[in-house]
Every structure is written in structure tokens, then in C-alpha cells.
Amino acid sequence: MSKIGTPYRRAKLDESDGSYDAIVIGSGIGGLAAAALLAKHDNKRVLVLERHYTAGGYTHVFRHGDYEWDVGVHYVGDLHEGTDLRIMFDELTDGALQWEFMGDVHDRIVIGDQIFELPAGKEALRAKLKSYFENEAAVIDRYIELCENVVRASRGYFAEKAVPSFVSRIGGGLMRRRFVNYASRTTREVLEELTDNQTLIAVLSGQFFTYGLTPGESSFGVHAVVAQHYFEGAYYPVGGASRIAATILPVIESRGGLVVTRAEVDTIVCENGRAVGVKLADGKEFRAPVIVSAAGVPATFGKLLPAELVLQHGLDRHGAKMRPSIAHVCLYVGLKETAEELGLGRTNYFVYPSADYEADHAAYAKDPDGTLPVTYLSFASAKDPSFQQRFPGRATIDVMAPAPFELFEEWADERWQHRGERYESLKQRYAERLLDVLFRFVPQVRDKIDYCELSTPVSTLHFAGYQNGEIYGMAATPDRLCERGLRAQTPVPGLYLAGQDVGLLGVAGALFGGVIAASAIVGRDIGRKVRKQYMRKRA
Template sequence: MPIGERYAIEKCEARYDVIVIGSGMGGLAAASLLSKAGKKVLVLERHYTAGGFTHTYKRKGYEWDVGVHYIGEVLKEKSLVRRMFDYLTEDQLDWAPMGEVYDRMICGDTQFDFRSGYRELRADLIARFPEEEQGIRRYFQMIREVKNATPLTVAKPMMPLWLRPALWPVSVMGSPNHAEKTTGEVLKELVKNEELRAILATQWGDCGLPPEQSSFFIHAMIAGHYANGAGYPVGGSSRIAETIEPIVKRAGGRILVRAEVARILVKHGSAYGVRMANGDRILADKVISTVGVPNTYRHLLDDHHRNRYGIPNKLDQVKADGGHLCLYVGLKQSAEALNLPKTNLWIFPSLDHDANVARYKEDAKSPFPLVYISFPSAKDPDWQRRFPGKSTIELVTLAPYDWFEAWSDKPWLRRGDEYEALKADFSERLLAHLYERVPQVKGAVDYFELSTPLSTQHFCNYARGEIYGLDHVPQRFAQKWLRPKTPIANLYLGGQDVFVAGVVGAMTGGLMAGATVLGPAVLGLLPKRLGTLPSLLRLFA
């Protein structure tokens, strides 16, 4: 059942305290925080259901998540991430552990299991590569440096502009070099063994860039996020939006779907509402956009305001181009009957991740640079109650938008035989990987369908079908203008482009936007159970 009410102007108040554009994790986090502060919030979502990449969809009697495959730091109630989720959902969201091994790296005969726990993972790596012990220990030290700096990382973009230059050398990334160097550069400095470097970079698909392109900061954020294990929301990822909607409504707000915003209204340098695609105008004291920095600045502002604040020059400094394919598979037996694992599989054609990507982008018929396999129905203990005797699997790989651009002007589901033939070819290749690594499912596959960058473009309105927002290259983290507060008064940015990609990254970006809107008032709102975050915000509010 879709989350949110279908848009109609009659459902809207004359004026809101805050309008939030987009109902992904960033928009939901901002809306929950503001609603708990007593603000009347209107969330506007162009899709048929709220949730963004946390929503689920159903087809042929099956259900799949579209972006929540696993989340770290939610299994321990005292962790900051868990406390953030508990606060935003008022303890209505439960988590199921994925077990001891959350990720498995596979490359030919090479295999490595990522076990839960910093010490356990480090010990396993040292046991396998004893000659690299010093580098391995330094690697984990750097991961912790970034993790320990996270509260400052969050607070810093909300600092007054006059204070930020003085503190910028005290990097929000733990150390200036952690953000300025690529993952590949850092790993080569730390260890010599190629297999070890490949194993350490296994999770590069979680940000969409191979090690020679990604900033080491995002690598460290991802590795640290999962090092103590991972969980999955009980009842599926749509439970996130389901648990937040009542909080918004209780404060007098609403989440409206099929509600496409065409323009942010600005007068005398200040935002005062939005104009909908059908021409309706809705007024608000403040506006938060969580639909991505490029979308916000290129499509929701008029030319006058874009040029007045030098926005085109700023956008030239960043790039967003992380397209993907996802094969959604439905099986006519339960996860238990098929003995499906909870562990994610990361499959690579060779140990050189960057060379794998380069070959693939040159020739689409070359081996996939990675195939990620997730088993959502095995991770969710509530699945069998909802879908008895069935199970699902998802397979993800990269796909440049350019390969599909020729059909971008065609409507969804009507892009022609050539497009469908291309999808069928990719689907069969992905199924071959599934049957090779999980052979027991052969014969149980009942249904499958493939999403492409055009699917992401259609449903999420990202120009090139990117799923991770702005590319996580070193240059991105040097952009001091990527912060919640914009040059336009009463207009704020939230979501993954303000912080980093991923569910928790987007949630944090939403909290940053909400906290910036509230200003010092947020200090009395955030409970002590959020630990160091309120005290850091107090310094910069």
C-alpha cells in the first residue's frame, strides 16, 4: 500500500512552517525532526509512494526494496546511528541482524568473509596476510579516525561561514589527506599485496566508484559503518517511511505523493514556497530541498537566481554519474527452503577493480566489474508472514547512462524492442552469475525484471540515473558550498549531497538541514541519548 496521500491542493493549508521537497531518507529525517519541534511540515513527493530509495514495490505477488540492502551500526542500541533511527521513528522500527558474516568477496577462487567486529575483521586479515600486519593495523586506525570525527563532520557544514575557514584544516574527514587522496592511493601506501588491496576495496560498489576514483573518506565511512555488523529493517525498508508519517501528521503536517514541484518561489532573495507542476502555489516560511543539489539548482530555481549566486560555476566543480542495473528476482519457494543466505555476495572478474570498470565501460559485453547479490527475504524475519512460500533476490551492477540514452525520450514501459532486447541480454548474464553462485535457485525462479539508469531517471528524476548523488571523488569534499544553508534566504539543502550517499548518509544530511532550520532551538529538542551530537551543535548553532 502506498505511503502518503495523493496530492490535491484542497488537502494543503494556506501556509506551512516548512515545505520539504522529496520524501527519501533525507526528506523524512528533516520532516520528522521538524515535526517533533512542533513545526507544520508539508512533504511533497513526485512518486506514487513516499520513501525514495527506502521504498518497496510489488510485482506479481513479490516485494523488493529498491535501495536498502543492509544498514550498519543499528544492532547496538547505544550506537549513534541506532539512536538517530530510534529518535526519528519514536522506537517503532525494529532491526534484524544479518549474522556474523555480512559481506563475502568472491573473485575466482579467491574468497574472503567480512566478519562482524573491528577486531575480528582485523584479525582475519592479519592471519591471511601476516606480512602486511603493520599496514593493516594502520588501515583500521585510519578508519577509526574518520569514524571518530563523524560528529564534527556533521556539525562543520552548519558552522557560521566566518568560523569555517579557521577550522577547515581540522578536517571533517579526520585528516585532510583522508579526503584529498583516493582510496587507491591510500591503500597502495599502506599495503603491497594486490589481493589484500582488492579485498579492502570490496565495498566500492556502495559508493559507485572504484578505488582509484573514490575519496578515501567515503571508503573509510563505508568500511567503518559496517565493521561491527549490519542489520535489516523488520517488515522491509518501507517501514522507515511508515513509522515517520504519523509523526509528521501529528504535528499538523502531511506527506503528499504524486506531487511534483516545478519551481521554488523566490522573492527579494528569499524562498517563500513552491509552484507545483500543475501551477498550484503552496506557501511556507522555509523550504528544504532533498532531491539533490543538481536537481535543486538546475531545475527548481529560475535562471536569474542561478546566475545571481554563481551557481553554474559551482555545479561545474561536481559531477553525478553513477548509473546501475538491478535485476529483481522472485522465487516460488521460501528462503528457508532454498537455503538462501543473509550474507551479501560481491563478485569480481579480477582483483584490479579499476581495470575491470575501464574494460566494461569500453565494451558492455566484457565481464561485469562487479555483481552484488542481496537476499532481502532471507534478511527480513517478517517476510514469510507477508509472502509465505516465496522469496526474493536482487543483483546489482554498474551501467553508464550513455548506453541507454537513446531511449531516454521514450515513455516508461514503451521504449521499444531494441531496448527490451538489451535488457534481456543483461538479465540473462546476471542470472548466469546467480546460478553459478547460488545454484539451488535454478528452477525456482518465477519472475524477474531489470531496472536501468532510465528507470532511476523516470522514478527519481535524477538526470543521468545516478543513485549515489554527487560522485564521491576527492574534489567533491573540497566544496565548502555543499552545506544545508544556501545563498537564498529560507532555502536549505538536505539529503545525501549535503553529507554522503547511503541511507544513513542521507538521513544525516536531512538532520543537518532540519537542525539548520531550527537553529539554537534544536539544542533543547535533541535528547541526551544522541550523545555528542547536541554538544557539538551547541558550539556552532
């Protein structure tokens, strides 16, 4: 088994003997979860194919010199003992993945000149919010209760995604109804029913960058699930985000499976209307009775599946009402002192110019050189207790903001690191604005930066394969949450979907997208089975 700080083994495709029970396209947490559960709960030998040079999808990390940065894991909630997520992570990793609690305050929401802290623990959060908004105590109670109700209602909604299509046709509406009642409305619509205090609404939706849409655009379903996810605090993987894949891979491979990187699937091979294998970009073909696509719904139906099947089953409709989630820029900062020496805390910052998130976004859409509508600061080297052991005397910071894909699109086909001067100067302008925000909140790092590098939406396209540089799959609008077709079983026999477009965005949502796929394939609720095993062990 790999150790903390040891890059996991990257298998080569010629190690494969070609006979697998299932093929998973994409090694993000959604694909890896599906693969590990099929291996553990159905004795399947699973081949996972990943186009990137490393496994993990958005949970991968990258290194430069003495620095390492995470890409898509800054914090994960709901990981205290006994939660479904913790139990499932322990199952997927055979208990090998450890999590570090981020501490009493995981998020600081900065609105103009005001700072609001979100503490760990539902009661602490309630008390803190009431201390900020003394006249809104009843609203805050109702809000917390509402989020919890929505999360309870989501159980039927997500369970429906794993049942066979004929069951869904008969009982699916009922299973989904309670959640859809909330999910079909925007966050702003629901919050404005609770209060007209716009600052309170801005604070309650102050984590919206973690799901990418302002309250005026996001589904309240996604808002409630994400907000509740962090009620009891947040965690970071010990050893960095790459430990997620590193600890799941052995579970897949010890049962005869294989995870292969630099293996881009070009086409899902279908015969007589059934998915029977995949063809890679280099022409190699692999066959299996079960194909799981964890590469995102737009890529699966827009690129991988033969067009005639897409049309035959009306799968193009999935894209019609939906759009990609936001794209972003991220400044990866490296410093030649430790997080402790620099006084970096673990708390994330969400920095907003004002409480009118929609107006700020609209202004930025018109003038991308103007004020950033939100900037996010994350301090991984302070969150990971093993960082000093792995990278002595170093610290890292991620600074992120949304950025329109269209602004960078002209460089989409240019080679990485060869995109020319205009691209570099656009990057420079973004880097300067992100550094301004960083120095406002962490002024002590001003003269200490040893290295920094900006990723853009075309970097996301290049490394993650998302066509619009989107970071959360399909945008979490009410339409997306209410779309009935986003289920594990597709109308194409043998083809299943996993990952964030089936579950929900975020590490937890995508992981459960993998649980949903595996449950649909084996015809049993694996989540429930794993929980029962856990309860038996504890009894």
C-alpha cells in the same frame, strides 16, 4: 500507526490547507529526517512534497503480484544499541522501526576464484583479515585504526555543514581540515601508502560498489566512513525498506505536517532573492518561510531554482568539478519457495572478475557487452524475518551491476514499458549476464525462477528523477568531498539543502544530511540534543 506489511497512507494534496512552517522537496530519508526533526524539535508543521507515487525515495519498495523488492536499502551498518544512527532512527520513528541483525557474515567479496568473508565485529574482522593475509597483520591494524581516525575527524566536517554561513567563513576551514586531509586523496593513494599487496587492497575496498567508485576514483573519506559503518555488522529493516518511511510519516503528520506523493515541484518560488514557496508541475503553489530541498543538489540548482539566482550566487560552480555517481541495472528475481527452502543466506556477494578493479571498469566502459566489472547479490527475503508472514511461500533476490547511462539514454523520453524491442533486447542481454553470476553462487535457484524484471538507468530516471540514473547522488570523488558549498544553508535566504549530497551517500549519510538541515534551520545541534536525551533516559 501503520503495521508491518501495510502500505502507508498516501495523502492527497487537497488535504493540505496551505499553511505550513516549512516545505520539504523530496521524501527520501534525507527529506523525511529533516521534516520529522523540524516537527519534533521546533514544532513546525511541515509539508513534504514527493514526485513519485510513493514516499521514501530510494528507501521505497515495489511490488509485483506476490513479490516485494527493496530498491536502495540492502543493508545498513552501525545500528547496534547506543550508536548515533540507532538513536536518531529511534527518534525519527518514535521507536517504531525495528532492525534485524544480518548475522556473523554480512559480505562475501569474490575476487576471481577467491572468496573473502567480512564478519561482524571489529575484532572478528581484524582476525579474519589477518587469517587471509598472514604477513600483513600490522597493515591491517593500521588500516582499521586509520578508518576510525577518519570517522572521528569527520565529526567536525559534518558539523560545519550545519553552522551559519558566517561561522563557516570564519571557522569552517578548521572544522573541516582533519577530515579533508584524508578526503582529498583517493582510496587507492591512501591504501597504497599502507601496503603494496594488491589483493589486500582489493579486499579492503571490496565493498566499493556501496559507494560506487573504484579505489582509484573514490575519496578515502567516503571509503573510511562506509567501511567503518559496517565494522560492527549490518542490519535490515524488519518489514522491509518501506518501513523506514512508514514509521517516520506518522511523526511528521501527528504534528500537523503532511507528506504528499505525486506532487512534483517544478520551481522554487523566490521573491526579492528569497525562497518563499514552491510551484508544482500542475501549477499549484504553496508558500512557507523555510524551503528545504532534499531532491539532490544538481536538480535543486540545475532545475528548481531560478537561473538568475543560480548565476548570481555562483551555484552553477557546484556542478563544474563534480559528476553524477554511477548508474546501474538491477534484476529483481521472484521465487515460489521460501528463502529457507531454497537455502538462501543473508550474506551479500560482491563479485569481481579480478583484483584490478580499475582495469575491469575501463574494459567494461569500452565494451559494455563484456564482463561485468562487479555484480552484487542481495537476499532481502532472507534478511527480513517478517517476509514469510507477508509473502508466504515466496523469496526474492536482487542482482545488481553498474551500467552506463549513455547506453540507455536514447530511451529516456520513452514511456515506461513502451520502450521497444531494442531496449528489451539490451535488457535481456544484461539479465542473462546477471543470472549467470547468480547461478554461479546460488545454483539451486536455476530452475526455480517464477518472475524477474530488470530495471535500467532510465528506470531510475523515471522513478527517482535522477537525470543520469545515478544511484548515490554526486560521485564520491575527492572533489565532491572537498567542495565547501555542499552545506545546509544556501546563499539564497530561506533555502536549505538536505539529503545525501549534503551529508553523504547511503541511508545513514542521507539521514544525517537531514539532521544537518534541521539543525541549521533551528540553529541548534539536534544530533547532540537527541543523544543527550538518550543518555538521560538511560541514566
